[in-house]
Every structure is written in C-alpha cells, then in structure tokens.
Amino acid sequence: MAQTNENRSEAEFNAIIAEQNDRFRTTWGADFTVPGQIVLTRGVADLSPAAKAIIMQRVQTFSEFTEDNDPYGDHTIGAFKFEIAGNSYHIFWKIDLYDKDYCMGSNDPADVAVTRRVLTVLHASEY
Template sequence: MTEEQKTQEERDETAAIVAEQNDRFRSTWGADFSVPGQIVFTRGVADLSPAAKAIIMQRVQQFSEFTEANDPYGDHTFGAFEFEIAGNSYKIFWKVDLYDTAYCMGSDNPADVNVTRRVLTVMHASEY
C-alpha cells in the first residue's frame, strides 16, 4: 500500500508507532537495541567541549516539547533547543532519519524495527 492509499487514521497510527520508537531510541541514546540505529554529531558539534556534548546528550534524551510547528506529522523526528555554557550560546537541532537496514535508502515500513534503522543526527542550527 502506498502512502497515498493510506487513510488518515492509518497514517496517524503509523506516526504514533514511529514516535514511540523514536522516543525510545533517543531517550536511551541508542542503548535500547530493540530499536536499532546510530547517533551522529556534525563536525561543529563534535568539536565542542566534552561538557557541552554532555549537556546536548542530556537535552536530546529529555526533549519533550513537541508541537504542531516542530512535529507536524506526530512522529517525533525533530527537535530544537538552546543552551549556554562557559559564556557561549548554542542553538542545537536534532533529527531522526529512517533508513533501510543497509542505511542506503528510506525505510519501506518505518514502523517495523526489523526493516528500519534510525540515524539520529545532532547539529548546530547553522549546519542544517
């Protein structure tokens, strides 16, 4: 069944399943192996201090401010926040992309963890 053929109810149900899986993956920082994937920092985030990266990790794991504006599909694939450390301010984005098991193409069935791999990318807003 193509995405166009799905009813709104089916799309909402799939989005809720994907959101739960994304939340589990993100909140455990990938340690819940029932939702496979990997976490990637962009170069700009990777170059930050260990203390800044620890704050980012905690904020991504605890993120819960999903709204219609940042989560229009209800699947919890994006978040943004700001923080300060050592006199520097940062605006951070994170996003979850859903791939096939080879990480080559988008997943044919994002709600099925057996055929889907997540990539959680953390970046400066300016790197988006």
C-alpha cells in the same frame, strides 16, 4: 495478527514511529530493540565534553513537541538553545529512517526489523 500499514490510519502509523523514535532517542541508542546510529556533526563533535554532555541530556529529555515543530506527530526533529562558559548554542536533532543497509529510506518505517534510525545532532547553522 499484526496490523499492516494499509490497515493503519496515518495518525496510528505516526504514533508507532514516535514511540520508536522516543525509545531510540531517550536511551541514546542503548535500546537495541530499536537499532540505529548516533551522528554528531563536526561542529558538535568539536565542542567541549561538558557541552556535549548537556546536548546529550537535552536531546534525551526533549519533550517540547508541538503542532508547529512536530506536524506529523512522529517525533523526528527537535531544537533547543543553551549556554555554557559564555557561549550560546542553538542545537537541532533529527531522526532519519533508513533500510537495514543505511542506503535508502526504509520501505516499512514502523517495522524495527527492517528499519535503522540515524539520530543526527547539529548546530542550527549546519542545517
């Protein structure tokens, strides 16, 4: 019998969300058991293919979660800096949890059957 949200502690609930977020993020959305979309802001989309490849790799391999940047332990946001071709970039990524129609927040974010993720990658200045 599956545990309902009412029977889970906040830490257990956040750990489930973190595991799902990690599967979605590390596979760049290719794990279809955790449905969602990847969105690049215009500022990121306009970068060179080489810069976007670095960003994709850095988002997928991000593991520097701390109490400061991940206070709930759900792995919904990250940030990093990198340089390429003499340019420096400060990049944020965040995951939002929507209902199946992408209209509002999911009423049960731990249930992948009713939740869709949107991973947005943006310049820190666009936040």
